[in-house]
Amino acid sequence: MPHFPKPAPGSWTEHYAELGTAGISYDDCVSPEFYSAEQEAIFRRAWLNVGRVEDLARTGSYFTKELEVARTSIIVVRDREGRVRAFHNVCRHRGNKLVWNDFPREETSGTCRQFTCKYHAWRYDLDGSLAFVQQEDEFFDLDKADYGLMPVHCEVWAGFVFVNLAEEPEQSLRDYLGPMITPLEGYPFERMTDQYVFSANVDCNWKVFLDAFQEYYHVPVLHSQEATPAARPKIKGFEAPHYQIDGPHRMVTTNGAPRRTWPAEFQYPIEIATRSGLFGPWNEPELGPDLPVNPGGVDKWGMDNYQIFPNTEILMWASGWYLTYTYWPTSHNTHRFEGRLYFPPARTASDRAAQECAVVMFKEFALQDAGTLTGTQQGLEARAVGHNFPLNDQEILVRHFHKAVADRVADYERTKTGV
């Protein structure tokens, strides 16, 4: 992986001159009109990560994904040729939602040979073609070949399944991901098959929560309990050592010595008991040489956090596991947050306990982040402050993210008006 030079200390933002250093506006997080523009300009045009290939292990494995932001639901399925496909979750007869379980608005998953509509029992093959129409001869000139499920563009990169709701995507998935993200395909994501999934409905704009995971300025304050009282002075003034930006995508690296090397008074008892904690299990798996990590070449590499525009983050940890976050808007001031943690398979009960400890710690710290968000949204909606929220150098990715969103919305508005 190419290494990028570290600019002079304290100058990350100035290194990317197009970002400027002025305060930013948070109108993009409180305006219903701006949210409508994002729905069209971003979520109906960008590649969106909806899951992993491990979620589609066999022929006929499928899951549904509710995409409220695009006012649709999709089915993602592995067909008989092994290809991963996506379709709008809509029956071609009279528009019934095709795949759901007990509640139409809830996501579901499973394995099947065909999809059968609950209304009049039309059936669709795994490739979306219409296979069976009840009392077909009562219809008028109905050619089943004309009534397959409506396809959604779907591509797989490094085992991550992406969809694109545009009629014709502007770029292939690989071109969209670009030179900063694509080298990650050398990481052994496919070996990390023990998966823990969480989701939460959060009362804030999707960007407000994303901002909380792209700067570490807040860590010593909001997450002071991350460190034991003895270790707390150590995390004071914590700073990330490397940032990188490519197109609409971003990344940040943090460092941290392996937790197992820390003195005992810097560990909580549960960490010592399970040999695990917030940064993952201490017994790192052997993942092989030349992993595509640490592009800044920092000392004591701890973690890379990649943010794939618009709403996916992948965090790869030195302790040999990774997690993803996705933020699905449900309105201008609400969203659904999904966290997934992936580990190499546990071989022993101790491995499993170590995973569980990392997961519980993750939930605790994510809750600390989430706990501030309703208050932030409320503060922003007061519109008391105007347009000048000052960002420091460690908040460079916050600055870049809001600019990337604004640029895309402005581009779209320009194409629409032809100006």
Ligand code: FES
């Ligand atoms: S709406 Fe699906 S079969 Fe009638």
Ligand SMILES: [Fe+2]
């Ligand atoms: Fe945090």
